[in-house]
Amino acid sequence: MTEPKTPADTATPAYDFATAEPLWQERWERSGVFNVPDVPPADRPKYYVLEMFPYPSGQLHMGHVRNYTLGDVVARYKRAQGFSVLHPMGWDAFGLPAENAARERGVHPGKWTMDNIAAMRTTLRQLGFSFNWDREIATCEPDYYGKQQKLFLDMLAAGLVERRESWVNWDPVDNTVLANEQVVDGRGWRSGALIEQKQLSQWFLKITKFAPQLLDGLSHLPRWPERVRTMQERWIGRSEGARVRFGLHEPPAGFDVDLDSVEVFTTRPDTLFGMSFLAIAADHPLAAKVAKKNAKAAEFIAECHRLGTSEEAIETAEKRGFDTGLRVSHPFMPDRSFPVWIANFVLMDYGTGAVFGCPCGDQRDLDFANKYRLPFIPVILPPDADPQTFTVTDRATDGQGTLFNSAFLDGLDIATAKKEAIARLEGLGVGRGVVNWRLRDWGISRQRYWGCPIPIIHCDSCGAVPVPDDQLPVVLPEDVTFDRPGNPLEHHPTWKHVACPKCQKPATRETDTCDTFVDSSWYFARFTAPHAPQPTVVAAADGWLPVDQYIGGIEHAILHLLYARFFTRAMHETGHLNVDEPFAGLFTQGMVNHESYRDADGNWLYPDEVERTATGATRRDTGAPVTVGRVEKMSKSKRNTVAPVTIIERFGADTARWFVLSDSPPERDMEWTESGVAGAARFLQRLFRVVRTVAAGVPADAPCPAQVAKAADTLRRATHRTIAAVTEALEGFSPNVAVARLHELTSALADAEKHADEDGVAFARREAATTLALLCAPMVPHQAEAMMALLDPAGRPVVERAWPKAEADLLAASEVTIAVQIMGKLRGTVAVAPDMPKDDVIARAEAEPNVARLLEGARIVKRIYVPGRIVNFVVAK
RNA sequence: GCGAGCUUGGCGGAAUGGUAGACGCACGAGACUUAAAAUCUUGCGCCCGCAACAGGGCGUGCGGGUUCGAGUCCCGCAGCUCGCACCA
Numbered sequence: 005m006t007e008p009k010t011p012a013d014t015a016t017p018a019y020d021f022a023t024a025e026p027l028w029q030e031r032w033e034r035s036g037v038f039n040v041p042d043v044p045p046a047d048r049p050k051y052y053v054l055e056m057f058p059y060p061s062g063q064l065h066m067g068h069v070r071n072y073t074l075g076d077v078v079a080r081y082k083r084a085q086g087f088s089v090l091h092p093m094g095w096d097a098f099g100l101p102a103e104n105a106a107r108e109r110g111v112h113p114g115k116w117t118m119d120n121i122a123a124m125r126t127t128l129r130q131l132g133f134s135f136n137w138d139r140e141i142a143t144c145e146p147d148y149y150g151k152q153q154k155l156f157l158d159m160l161a162a163g164l165v166e167r168r169e170s171w172v173n174w175d176p177v178d179n180t181v182l183a184n185e186q187v188v189d190g191r192g193w194r195s196g197a198l199i200e201q202k203q204l205s206q207w208f209l210k211i212t213k214f215a216p217q218l219l220d221g222l223s224h225l226p227r228w229p230e231r232v233r234t235m236q237e238r239w240i241g242r243s244e245g246a247r248v249r250f251g252l253h254e255p256p257a258g259f260d261v262d263l264d265s266v267e268v269f270t271t272r273p274d275t276l277f278g279m280s281f282l283a284i285a286a287d288h289p290l291a292a293k294v295a296k297k298n299a300k301a302a303e304f305i306a307e308c309h310r311l312g313t314s315e316e317a318i319e320t321a322e323k324r325g326f327d328t329g330l331r332v333s334h335p336f337m338p339d340r341s342f343p344v345w346i347a348n349f350v351l352m353d354y355g356t357g358a359v360f361g362c363p364c365g366d367q368r369d370l371d372f373a374n375k376y377r378l379p380f381i382p383v384i385l386p387p388d389a390d391p392q393t394f395t396v397t398d399r400a401t402d403g404q405g406t407l408f409n410s411a412f413l414d415g416l417d418i419a420t421a422k423k424e425a426i427a428r429l430e431g432l433g434v435g436r437g438v439v440n441w442r443l444r445d446w447g448i449s450r451q452r453y454w455g456c457p458i459p460i461i462h463c464d465s466c467g468a469v470p471v472p473d474d475q476l477p478v479v480l481p482e483d484v485t486f487d488r489p490g491n492p493l494e495h496h497p498t499w500k501h502v503a504c505p506k507c508q509k510p511a512t513r514e515t516d517t518c519d520t521f522v523d524s525s526w527y528f529a530r531f532t533a534p535h536a537p538q539p540t541v542v543a544a545a546d547g548w549l550p551v552d553q554y555i556g557g558i559e560h561a562i563l564h565l566l567y568a569r570f571f572t573r574a575m576h577e578t579g580h581l582n583v584d585e586p587f588a589g590l591f592t593q594g595m596v597n598h599e600s601y602r603d604a605d606g607n608w609l610y611p612d613e614v615e616r617t618a619t620g621a622t623r624r625d626t627g628a629p630v631t632v633g634r635v636e637k638m639s640k641s642k643r644n645t646v647a648p649v650t651i652i653e654r655f656g657a658d659t660a661r662w663f664v665l666s667d668s669p670p671e672r673d674m675e676w677t678e679s680g681v682a683g684a685a686r687f688l689q690r691l692f693r694v695v696r697t698v699a700a701g702v703p704a705d706a707p708c709p710a711q712v713a714k715a716a717d718t719l720r721r722a723t724h725r726t727i728a729a730v731t732e733a734l735e736g737f738s739p740n741v742a743v744a745r746l747h748e749l750t751s752a753l754a755d756a757e758k759h760a761d762e763d764g765v766a767f768a769r770r771e772a773a774t775t776l777a778l779l780c781a782p783m784v785p786h787q788a789e790a791m792m793a794l795l796d797p798a799g800r801p802v803v804e805r806a807w808p809k810a811e812a813d814l815l816a817a818s819e820v821t822i823a824v825q826i827m828g829k830l831r832g833t834v835a836v837a838p839d840m841p842k843d844d845v846i847a848r849a850e851a852e853p854n855v856a857r858l859l860e861g862a863r864i865v866k867r868i869y870v871p872g873r874i875v876n877f878v879v880a881k
Numbered sequence: 882g883c884g885a886g887c888u889u890g891g892c893g894g895a896a897u898g899g900u901a902g903a904c905g906c907a908c909g910a911g912a913c914u915u916a917a918a919a920u921c922u923u924g925c926g927c928c929c930g931c932a933a934c935a936g937g938g939c940g941u942g943c944g945g946g947u948u949c950g951a952g953u954c955c956c957g958c959a960g961c962u963c964g965c966a967c968c969a
């Protein structure tokens with residue numbers, strides 16, 4: 005077997021990470037230095053750092069390493085700054101993969117999950133993260149999900165939960181409900197069966213009740229990325245318009261329609277006079293009534309349903325419709341009537357599920373009208389268009405214009421016409437101005453075993469009865485089987501059969517469990533008092549929340565973050581805490597990418613199997629050529645993954661941490677490269693050697709004389725400028741810049757060795773070495789401790805030391821280089837003392853040989869001096 | 882279609898309107914070594930120029946503008962990436 009040659013195993017390393025890392029991890033753990041009380045201490049400011057907790061898939065991946073390293077840098081830095089830091093970790097432990105494992109391999113979801121957690125916890129501990137491990141929670145534990153059941157019941161009592169019928173994707177082979185992403189091209193991802201839309205009774209959390217607050221709250225989250233706020237804003241989707249009722253004419257013979265009107269939502273009530281038709285969704289109640297008597301309508305609706313689930317179909321589907329034969333009258337023109345169509349482009353989920361078609365102002369309506377040859381007239385006249393000749397053929401009018409062909413709206417601009425139309429509608433009692441929201445209530449019912457049971461008992465006499473508090477938690481049964489399709493809870497012989505809490509008659513438990521997004525909607529609050537008998541302890545939750553810095557992937561920009569924001573408000577309303585926004589600061593980190601490799605037969609190869617050469621790559625075992633593919637997200641299918649455990653074994657945790665922080669800014673994607681890791685390991689060894697040289701060769705009590713040699717002064721200034729620069733970089737979430745500055749100070753310290761015997765250099769070297777240990781500690785905490793232990797064997801560990809402070813009078817360089825420009829072009833530089841008066845600097849600049857040469861014979865009309873930076877001469881020709 | 886972001890050497894990237902390319906990777910040269918690894922020194926945007934030392938021109942996707950001075954600010958364009966998308 006050919007092991008790759010690495011610096012760590014081919015040379016005797018100065019620093020033995022394999023021994024040092026476990027040692028320091030154990031010391032930190034034993035001293036409990038990262039533990040904080042449930043209620044934050046009053047003597048220090050609090051800081052809550054949280055990284056999105058992982059799904060326990062079994063193996064920690066590099067994305068996790070990057071995420072948790074970033075969080076750990078913040079946590080350790082803030083601790084050193086004197087904050088009381090809450091930095092917990094847990095497991096998002098419910099979910100489908102565990103059930104899939106059960107079906108495929110016969111292992112119980114609980115055992116599979118707990119084994120995975122154990123494996124991943126080991127890796128997390130090896131990485132040396134400063135977690136308060138006493139607070140670890142797993143959402144699949146009854147202690148957690150039981151509290152979640154309590155929250156559910158409190159929300160039910162507060163009117164924030166509702167049970168109602170809803171459409172779901174139904175897999176008729178697996179007998180189960182599928183999430184949208186499990187439906188591929190209209191078929192179940194597992195069974196391949198054609199998916200049906202089916203109505204089921206489902207539990208809903210009424211997130212729409214908070215739609216205005218969830219929208220307004222976004223403007224008070226300045227420390228969130230702009231794009232996440234924008235995405236949420238659009239998801240919530242506030243729009244102003246009107247609801248308009250269209251009276252339904254007497255249906256032709258044979259119809260069974262007991263409705264007298266159809267309500268429509270529109271943002272363009274101003275264009276009512278341009279109406280051409282009325283269109284309803286395939287799921288609209290009126291459509292169902294029509295279908296009862298009309299087989300062709302029923303066929304059309306069924307077709308719409310089949311297309312409904314495939315995204316591709318939606319994208320490419322042309323506008324299609326079915327004329328019901330019904331007609332409605334126009335609110336402003338009672339003598340005119342318009343046809344009612346069922347149209348595939350009208351969504352039941354949005355507005356009222358019905359629209360009025362105005363072809364001149366809406367492209368979809370225009371396409372539809374043209375296809376079915378429905379007549380219409382234009383009502384919006386673009387600026388500069390002639391009302392006599394203006395027509396709309398295949399391009400709808402968007403943007404500005406004035407109303408025409410519109411009776412009392414003629415001549416008005418669009419905004420005024422909207423107001424006027426709404427006023428008239430309200431006057432006639434056939435419509436009103438409304439605010440419509442895109443946001444839908446959150447259906448949380450899942451027909452699954454491995455989730456939090458919804459704590460409800462269904463009784464024939466009493467209906468849906470909440471499980472009483474003293475019977476919580478409703479615990480999942482252990483003895484379940486996955487040998488047939490459907491929900492194991494449903495099949496369990498005894499679990500669901502209970503007495504009704506109200507009337508004691510035989511009743512059945514709700515067998516649906518919660519969407520796993522519920523579990524992650526409040527874990528940040530549970531972390532503040534993870535062992536409390538209630539879901540939260542208000543003093544703890546209020547004391548620690550909001551999370552000061554939340555860190556995770558952009559993929560959760562909408563759902564998770566919106567649900568958590570909703571849950572926080574709902575918990576506020578039910579008395580579990582007193583804050584509204586869970587996350588004051590949000591940081592979304594980029595992905596970890598890697599080159600991908602394929603052999604001649606097109607098989608993907610792991611990076612370990614590949615040897616990079618100057619020209620390309622070859623197989624490590626056979627030497628056969630390898631095609632180097634794109635740099636893309638690490639994924640098992642492309643085999644372009646690097647396992648954190650392997651890196652920890654070969655290079656140590658600190659090298660892995662250092663590398664994911666170097667080079668790329670954290671919000672961007674980074675490329676994992678073998679040479680980059682080696683470079684990181686190389687630097688850390690060098691850093692250690694440089695510091696060790698100081699620890700071994702420079703007396704610890706070296707004095708700082710009043711007069712020091714230039715080398716000492718230079719090094720001291722470098723040290724203090726580095727303190728300022730690293731502090732600024734970490735405050736600004738730029739660990740890559742902090743890394744660069746630490747490289748520089750390390751080089752400066754190594755250079756100073758040449759001047760070891762000069763006045764004050766010993767002191768300056770000690771100071772620089774100690775500072776390096778402190779500044780690198782958030783990034784490479786183990787090595788920082790090891791270096792500090794050499795420098796100050798009797799002193800306290802780094803985790804108990806404060807962040808260094810830069811001395812103001814050492815921040816400026818002792819000598820500054822001034823760029824000298826003529827007309828903005830660089831022509832030379834001069835070195836001056838930073839406090840040299842302006843006129844002297846300019847005189848020096850003018851005397852610089854090359855500058856003087858070029859200024860000869862020219863008339864200087866202006867001399868600009870930016871202190872410490874540049875001199876610029878403006879000359880006349 | 883709508884929205885957001887990005888575009889700087891061979892590569893990742895740095896840069897309060899003030900010396901563009903810090904720092905790293907890769908690569909080249911040298912020292913040490915029997916040799917290699919490791920380590921150390923050193924070079925490295927492109928072009929012209931010079932024996933050498935100097936110098937000079939062009940350069941941050943493209944085109945304009947503001948300014949003594951623009952990677953940075955403004956206007957327009959292109960390309961790439963991501964998100965949303967029949968939302969009435």
